[in-house]
Amino acid sequence: MEKILKRGAEAVLILAEWSRALYSGVKKQVVLKERVPKRYRLPAIDEQLRRSRTLLEAKLLLDAKRAGVPTPLVFEIDKESARLVLEYVRGPQLKHVLKKAKGSMVRKLGRKIGQLVARLHRTGIVHGDLTTSNIILRKDGEICFVDFGLGEYDKSVEARAVDLHLFRRAVQSVHFEIFDQLYSAFLEGYREEFGAEADQIIKRADEIQKRGRYVKREERTWH
Amino acid sequence: MLCLGIEGTAHTLGIGIIDSSGKILANVMRAYTPARGGIHPREAARHHVKVAGETLHQALQSAGITPEEIDLVAFSQGPGLGPVLRTAATMARALSVWLNVPIVGVNHCIAHIEIGRLVTRARDPVTLYVSGGNTQVIAFDAGRYRVFGETLDIPIGNCLDVFAREAGLAHPGGPRIEKLAKKGKRYVPLPYVVKGMDLSFSGLLTEAVRMLRQGVNLADLAFSLQETAFAALVEVTERALAHTEKREVMLTGGVAANSRLRQMLKSMAREHHAKFVVPPRELCGDNGAMIAWTGLLMYKSGHRQKLQATQVLQRWRTDEVDVKWRKS
Numbered sequence: 001m002e003k004i005l006k007r008g009a010e011a012v013l014i015l016a017e018w019s020r021a022l023y024s025g026v027k028k029q030v031v032l033k034e035r036v037p038k039r040y041r042l043p044a045i046d047e048q049l050r051r052s053r054t055l056l057e058a059k060l061l062l063d064a065k066r067a068g069v070p071t072p073l074v075f076e077i078d079k080e081s082a083r084l085v086l087e088y089v090r091g092p093q094l095k096h097v098l099k100k101a102k103g104s105m106v107r108k109l110g111r112k113i114g115q116l117v118a119r120l121h122r123t124g125i126v127h128g129d130l131t132t133s134n135i136i137l138r139k140d141g142e143i144c145f146v147d148f149g150l151g152e153y154d155k156s157v158e159a160r161a162v163d164l165h166l167f168r169r170a171v172q173s174v175h176f177e178i179f180d181q182l183y184s185a186f187l188e189g190y191r192e193e194f195g196a197e198a199d200q201i202i203k204r205a206d207e208i209q210k211r212g213r214y215v216k217r218e219e220r221t222w223h
Numbered sequence: 224m225l226c227l228g229i230e231g232t233a234h235t236l237g238i239g240i241i242d243s244s245g246k247i248l249a250n251v252m253r254a255y256t257p258a259r260g261g262i263h264p265r266e267a268a269r270h271h272v273k274v275a276g277e278t279l280h281q282a283l284q285s286a287g288i289t290p291e292e293i294d295l296v297a298f299s300q301g302p303g304l305g306p307v308l309r310t311a312a313t314m315a316r317a318l319s320v321w322l323n324v325p326i327v328g329v330n331h332c333i334a335h336i337e338i339g340r341l342v343t344r345a346r347d348p349v350t351l352y353v354s355g356g357n358t359q360v361i362a363f364d365a366g367r368y369r370v371f372g373e374t375l376d377i378p379i380g381n382c383l384d385v386f387a388r389e390a391g392l393a394h395p396g397g398p399r400i401e402k403l404a405k406k407g408k409r410y411v412p413l414p415y416v417v418k419g420m421d422l423s424f425s426g427l428l429t430e431a432v433r434m435l436r437q438g439v440n441l442a443d444l445a446f447s448l449q450e451t452a453f454a455a456l457v458e459v460t461e462r463a464l465a466h467t468e469k470r471e472v473m474l475t476g477g478v479a480a481n482s483r484l485r486q487m488l489k490s491m492a493r494e495h496h497a498k499f500v501v502p503p504r505e506l507c508g509d510n511g512a513m514i515a516w517t518g519l520l521m522y523k524s525g526h527r528q529k530l531q532a533t534q535v536l537q538r539w540r541t542d543e544v545d546v547k548w549r550k551s
Contacts, residue, residue, distance in 0.1 A: 009465035038461075040490040041454035044410045128419060150419060162419075 010053075010149060011035045018075070018085060030075060033057075033149075035082040050082035053149070058084055060125055060148040067123040069116050070144040089144050095132035098175045098182070110182040112143055114189025117163065120145070121201075122194065126159045127151050130167040132174065161204035164190070168205065225288065226295040226522070227318070228515025231311025232303025232331045233356050234262055236271040238282040239512030240293070241519060245341050248286035250505060250512040253278050256394055261384070262355075268306035275314055282511070293322055297518020300328030301536030303356065308535035316533060327518040327526060328533050331509075332357060332541040333368055335475045337520060338513035343500035345471045347551065351460045351488065354476035354509075355380030358422060358456070360463045361541055363549060368541050371463035372420035379452055380478045382424040386448060389432045390441055400445045401481050407446025411439055417455050420462055424452060449483055457487045464495055471498045479507040524548035 005013040011033050018030040035050040037043075054077065061071045076085035094109075101109065113135065120127060127134070128150030136144045152159065167186065172179050191198040225248070230237035234256075240249040255270035257263060283290060298315035301308060312328075319326035336350050349371075350361045358374040377385075380397060387396025392403075413430050416423040431448045435441065464472060472492040474485060479501055492499035506512065524547040 009462045038454075038458075038491070039494070040457050040487040042410060042450045044412075045415065045450060045454050048412070049415065152418075 005031065008149070015088060029088045031072070031086045031088050033084040033086055047082075051079050054082045054084060055079060057148050057151065060151040060153075061086075063123060064120055064125055064145065064148070067119050067125075069120050069123075070138065070142045071148070072144070072146055089136050089138060089146060091136045091138040091144070093133050094135040094137060094143075095174060097137050098132060098171075098178060102178065103181075106178050106181045107185040109137075109143075110185030111189035111192075113167075114186040114191075115193040116143060116145065116189075117167070117186075118190045118193035118198065121155075121160045121163070124153050124155050125151060126154045126163050128163070128166075130163050131170040157201055157204050160201045161208055164201065164205040165208045168209070224294045224519065224523075225292055226297055226515040226519040227282070227293045228297040228329070228334075228511045228513070228518055229311045229315050229318075230299045230331070230334075230509050230511045230514045231271055231307050231314075232299050232301070232509060233307060234267060235509040236274060236278055236311070237509055237511035237514070238278050239510055239515040240282055240286040240288065241512055241515040243519060243523070245516065247512045247516075248288070249282040250510055251278055251282040251285065252505075252508075252510055260388070262304070264304040264306045267304060268310045271307060271310045275310070279314075290318075290322060293318075293324060295325055295327065295518060295522055296322070297327045297329050297514050297521075298533075299331045299334070299514050300533065301331065301539035303331060303535075303537065305535065305537050308537065312533055312535050316530060319530065325522065325527065326530060326533060327521050327528055328536075329514045329517045329521065330539055330541065330544050331514075332359065332361070333544055333546070334513040334517040335507075336361060336368060336473070337517045338506050338510070339473050339475045339500070339502045341516055342502050342506055343473060345473050345498070345500045347469055348471035348473035348500065349460060349464045349467060349469050349497075350473045350475060351456060352476045353379050353456065353474070353478035353484070355384060355478075357476065358424075359541060360420070360459050362463055362467045362469060363546065363551075364467065366549075367544065367546055370540070370542050371466070372422060372459040375418065375421050375423045376425040377428065379422075379424055379456065380476070382428045382452060383448070383478070385428060386431055386435075386445075390435055390445075397478060397481065400449065401483065403442045403445040404449045404483065405446075407440070407442040407444070409440070409443045409446075410450065411443055411447040413447050413451045415451050415455055417458055420459055422455050422459055427451060449481075453481075453484045453487050456484070457491050460488065461491050461495070464492075464497060469497070471500065474499075474501045475507050477508045480504055520548040 003015045005015050014032040016032050018028045058074050058077045064071045072089050073087035134147045138144050224243045228239045234254045237252040241247050253274045255267045296315050296319045298311050352359045358378040359370050360372040361368050383400050384396040392399040414426045489499045
């Protein structure tokens with residue numbers, strides 16, 4: 001029994017029963033993340049890209065977890081076919097939670113998410129796609145970050161600020177009525193965990209918002 | 224209503240004349256070719272000044288009109304090479320004053336998209352605009368042409384040209400590399416750089432040149448360079464397409480002439496059930512008709528510009544323009 005959870009530009013997420021479960025005889029629901037071959041590019045390039053990105057994503061997931069940021073467990077890395085077997089994280093996506101949440105709940109969530117994103121950044125990781133669909137509220141109350149497909153190891157102010165900007169935009173566009181509360185709590189949590197350096201990143205995120213683009217204008221060449 | 228458009232941002236001085244229905248009455252181009260090396264801004268501007276008169280004459284002649292019949296003058300206000308932009312702007316101002324008609328400054332990148340939409344009948348495409356001066360993935364959203372991805376360093380056309388020059392190939396480099404690439408058989412791994420939605424080609428160029436000097440077969444290198452760079456371009460376009468959920472992909476700019484790039488984009492578009500379009504060659508490269516058409520669209524949507532506000536904008540970004548002539 002397999003079900004497609006998501007079909008992105010790069011990968012397909014399939015909810016499946018994993019026959020090679022941890023204990024024999026026990027079937028486990030897992031998520032298969034498969035990077036699909038692209039026919040438009042040379043097979044040599046295609047394979048190399050899919051493999052290296054699969055490895056990178058697995059590494060990001062593990063490093064994030066080590067830093068104390070909940071992420072899905074990686075059960076298996078299949079380099080040859082560019083496939084990850086991941087834990088199926090049960091629970092509602094943040095976007096669904098926010099529809100019903102209000103007041104103190106919103107602030108608590110915002111603050112906690114801010115702390116976790118700061119922890120991710122301190123480890124040297126940027127998520128690259130911080131939307132309210134990629135944050136899941138697990139049954140045990142933990143906040144779990146999924147889909148590190150656009151993630152990177154990057155310690156620059158700019159990359160970190162892009163993460164904040166993406167989160168802000170994701171919340172603002174869909175959950176505008178609680179945006180102020182959520183985002184200010186998010187920044188509060190981010191500052192708490194990150195320390196004084198956070199201000200510089202938050203400031204840059206504001207600049208990015210004004211630019212409407214992610215890359216510093218002076219760094220660009222037109223010619 | 225007749226609009227005369229002057230394009231002058233880089234190699235090409237182009238003059239186009241178009242009417243309100245989108246009929247191109249004239250589209251004349253004169254290109255500056257450096258004796259050796261890359262484009263020198265001052266020399267390019269000098270070339271344009273020299274041929275300006277006869278190009279204008281030729282455009283009017285081929286349209287079969289007298290100067291007095293022109294109702295509007297448009298020019299490429301940016302982005303581009305300063306001296307070249309100023310040459311085109313000076314020409315446009317002179318014409319506007321002499322004929323006593325309004326003047327409109329047009330964004331060069333947006334003009335590429337608008338002429339493409341006109342002639343391919345694409346309604347709302349994700350556009351990959353690739354040339355010697357620009358590399359951008361653009362789509363319309365909320366009143367502006369948003370840049371979804373672009374090069375962080377050199378444009379793809381520049382990457383190909385410089386490589387060709389290093390390999391001792393004559394100008395123009397792009398077509399020669401394409402020809403050579405068809406003979407290449409072995410893929411030589413080269414750096415593939417996509418950062419989020421953005422691209423980078425400078426590392427790729429450096430590595431390709433380094434291998435060339437080490438004696439790696441030129442045809443193989445040309446092949447590998449194209450395959451690597453184009454795969455990155457198509458990937459970013461694909462991401463923009465998936466993100467915006469649009470149904471059309473347009474390829475334009477000078478590098479749109481490359482058949483391998485066309486083939487790859489077409490294949491990607493097909494997988495996403497999107498329509499793939501490329502304007503005819505003379506409207507892909509820099510031309511005056513695209514400036515004339517976009518100027519006309521702007522004017523008709525209420526845009527008015529004083530002569531004092533026509534100073535050139537070398538770094539004018541695609542996403543800085545309020546696109547009043549489009550609703551969606």
